[in-house]
Amino acid sequence: xxxxxxxxxxxxxxxxxxxxxxxxxxxxxxxxxxxxxxxxxxxxxxxxxxxxxxxxxxxxxxxxxxxxxxxxxxxxxxxxxxxxxxxxxxxxxxxxxxxxxxxxxxxxxxxxxxxxxxxxxxxxxxxxxxxxxxxxxxxxxxxxxxxxxxxxxxxxxxxxxxxxxxxxxxxxxxxxxxxxxxxxxxxxxxxxxxxxxxxxxxxxxxxxxxxxxxxxxxxxxxxxxxxxxxxxxxxxxxxxxxxxxxxxxxxxxxx
Amino acid sequence: xxxxxxxxxxxxxxxxxxxxxxxxxxxxxxxxxxxxxxxxxxxxxxxxxxxxxxxxxxxxxxxxxxxxxxxxxxxxxxxxxxxxxxxxxxxxxxxxxxxxxxxxxxxxxxxxxxxxxxxxxxxxxxxxxxxxxxxxxxxxxxxxxxxxxxxxxxxxxxxxxxxxxxxxxxxxxxxxxxxxxxxxxxxxxxxxxxxxxxxxxxxxxxxxxxx
Numbered sequence: 181x182x183x184x185x186x187x188x189x190x191x192x193x194x195x196x197x198x199x200x201x202x203x204x205x206x207x208x209x210x211x212x213x214x215x216x217x218x219x220x221x222x223x224x225x226x227x228x229x230x231x232x233x234x235x236x237x238x239x240x241x242x243x244x245x246x247x248x249x250x251x252x253x254x255x256x257x258x259x260x261x262x263x264x265x266x267x268x269x270x271x272x273x274x275x276x277x278x279x280x281x282x283x284x285x286x287x288x289x290x291x292x293x294x295x296x297x298x299x300x301x302x303x304x305x306x307x308x309x310x311x312x313x314x315x316x317x318x319x320x321x322x323x324x325x326x327x328x329x330x331x332x333x334x335x336x337x338x339x340x341x342x343x344x345x346x347x348x349x350x351x352x353x354x355x356x357x358x359x360x361x362x363x364x365x366x367x368x369x370x371x372x373x374x375x376x377x378x379x380x381x382x383x384x385x386x387x388x389x390x391x392x393x394x395x396x397x398x399x400x401x402x403x404x405x406x407x408x409x410x411x412x413x414x415x416x417x418x419x420x421x422x423x424x425x426x427x428x429x430x431x432x433x434x435x
Numbered sequence: 436x437x438x439x440x441x442x443x444x445x446x447x448x449x450x451x452x453x454x455x456x457x458x459x460x461x462x463x464x465x466x467x468x469x470x471x472x473x474x475x476x477x478x479x480x481x482x483x484x485x486x487x488x489x490x491x492x493x494x495x496x497x498x499x500x501x502x503x504x505x506x507x508x509x510x511x512x513x514x515x516x517x518x519x520x521x522x523x524x525x526x527x528x529x530x531x532x533x534x535x536x537x538x539x540x541x542x543x544x545x546x547x548x549x550x551x552x553x554x555x556x557x558x559x560x561x562x563x564x565x566x567x568x569x570x571x572x573x574x575x576x577x578x579x580x581x582x583x584x585x586x587x588x589x590x591x592x593x594x595x596x597x598x599x600x601x602x603x604x605x606x607x608x609x610x611x612x613x614x615x616x617x618x619x620x621x622x623x624x625x626x627x628x629x630x631x632x633x634x635x636x637x638x639x640x641x642x643x644x645x646x
Contacts, residue, residue: 191512204512257515283513290506356516356525357503398506399499401527402604408519417612424610 184211186278190225192237193285195294198301202294204283214274218261219244219251221273222284238297244269246411249346252353253298254285259350259409267348267411287349289358290396304395305347305363311391312384313367315376326376335373342369344412351406351414357398362406364392365422366414372425382429389426436499437608439492440601444627446485451634457574458641465568469561472549472570493535500528523600530597537590544577578642587639591632598628 188209195202209225216224219241226236242250251268255261261271276282284298292300317323343366351362368385371377377384400419407416453471456464471477516525523530552558563569578584602624606612611620 193512254511257511257513258518262518283511285511285513288507288509288511290508354519356507356520358506359503396506398503400608401499401503401524402600402607403520403524405516405519416607420607420610420612422610423608427610 184213185216186212186214186273186276186280188212188221188276188279189281191281191283192225192298193294194237194297195286196296198293198295204285212273214272216273217244217269218253218255218271218273219269238295238299240299241269246270247346249348252287252300252302252349254283254287254353256283259287259354260348260411264408265411265413267346267350270411287353289349289352291358291360292349292352300349302347302349304397305349305360307395308360308364308388308391309367312380312387313371315371315380317376329375331374338417339370339373342366342373342414342418345370345410345414346412348411350409350411352397354405354409355398355400356403356405357401359400359406360392360395360397361400361419361422362410362414362416364388365418368422368425369418372421381425382433383435385422385425385429386433386435389422436492436495437605439488439495440605442485442488443492444598444602444605446488447631448627451631451638454574454638455634457571458638461571464574465561465570468570469568472553472561473559489538493531496528496531521600523596524604527597527600530593533590533593534597537586537593540583540586540590544583545573548573575642575646578639579646581643584639584643588636591636594635595628595632598631599625602627 190207190209191204192207193202194205207225207229209221209228212221212224219239222237222239229236240250240252242248244251246267246269249267251260253260253268255268255271260266260268262275263271286292286294286298287300287302289300291304292302295301345363345366347363349360349363352358352360355361368388371384372381402416402419404416407414453464453467456467561568561570563572578587603617603621606617606620611617
């Protein structure tokens with residue numbers, strides 16, 4: 181360790197395009213401060229690569245404050261790295277020590293194909309949302325004020341907890357089956373628990389689960405890894421709720 | 436998976452209870468074994484349902500495993516799966532296949548000879564040459580060989596690991612999850628996963644030691 185910070189060996193997935201096979205490449209980075217976020221360390225690595233005349237590593241990032249869900253790195257064998265309840269931008273280099281070797285890989289899922297380096301295509305989540313992750317509200321100007329509808333506090337809290345899902349895809353990345361059940365169940369729950377969402381509840385759960393399967397995500401086997409790695413602490417309660425909703429809708433729906 | 440799993444949980448409890456009679460009262464074990472082996476409802480209704488339940492659970496498990504493997508065609512170079520999930524939950528296919536292999540031994544020991552005696556030879560009496568019920572003697576005879584007893588013990592260890600995840604996972608799959616009851620289900624599942632296989636092991640060791 182130098183007086184300016186840590187020296188690290190990075191094993192980074194490089195892939196030119198979605199057609200490329202890709203491989204792990206090894207880079208040495210110097211002077212990494214323990215106060216840096218992981219993404220700042222990645223910025224430093226890229227500066228060093230650019231200075232050396234090499235192509236920088238492509239990775240997703242946006243808000244850098246843990247709410248956008250863009251940063252999607254599988255770090256040393258865990259989604260968003262070794263810390264809990266954080267996204268990659270909230271992971272700090274103090275979680276590592278001088279001389280460490282760090283593996284940095286993209287989310288791995290058939291439904292999340294790699295676009296370039298560490299960037300994956302997560303539009304499968306968008307298509308699932310398009311299949312039913314909404315309520316149909318007539319916005320003609322006379323819509324009832326939502327605050328005038330009484331909602332039990334517990335339901336409101338559970339709906340809000342589910343709505344904190346940022347759609348980062350860590351659940352898929354960490355699940356041994358690459359299942360998207362935690363994401364989809366959170367999006368089903370945030371609406372199913374509220375009066376406005378109950379109207380389309382049956383179609384919603386059937387359509388969203390149908391789209392989830394069509395995207396190629398795996399099936400849930402209740403390992404619970406998703407809940408552990410989720411940066412927002414989305415609970416497995418949501419998966420159980422979605423299972424109930426799905427079974428009920430499958431039996432009673434006209435479709 | 437969950438529904439067939441629930442059915443098999445009930446079957447295991449019933450199987451272990453009947454087997455335990457061989458430890459506490461051989462005569463009752465003989466009577467119950469004869470009833471189970473000759474009652475038409477058990478033989479021609481419950482047994483086919485059980486066979487269907489086992490095959491369905493097995494088939495769905497293997498299908499699920501292959502489908503899920505296809506969902507991640509490129510594996511991670513570095514993966515720390517143990518950091519966020521138990522070994523049992525991640526390896527149900529391994530413990531399941533070990534139980535399947537045990538079925539081979541179990542059927543060779545008990546089910547095929549029973550089918551042979553009853554439906555090929557045509558002897559439905561359940562009696563041995565001495566005119567007494569043969570079930571208890573046959574059971575005891577099987578547990579003389581230490582290799583067989585060892586294989587049984589190892590097999591039930593895998594069954595235990597399978598149940599440690601399978602019991603509470605089945606409840607989650609059917610959507611039964613509740614702040615009050617889920618912790619109880621998890622404890623009950625752990626108790627079941629230890630007690631039932633331990634019961635089978637105890638029965639095997641009891642007859643091995645007392646032969």
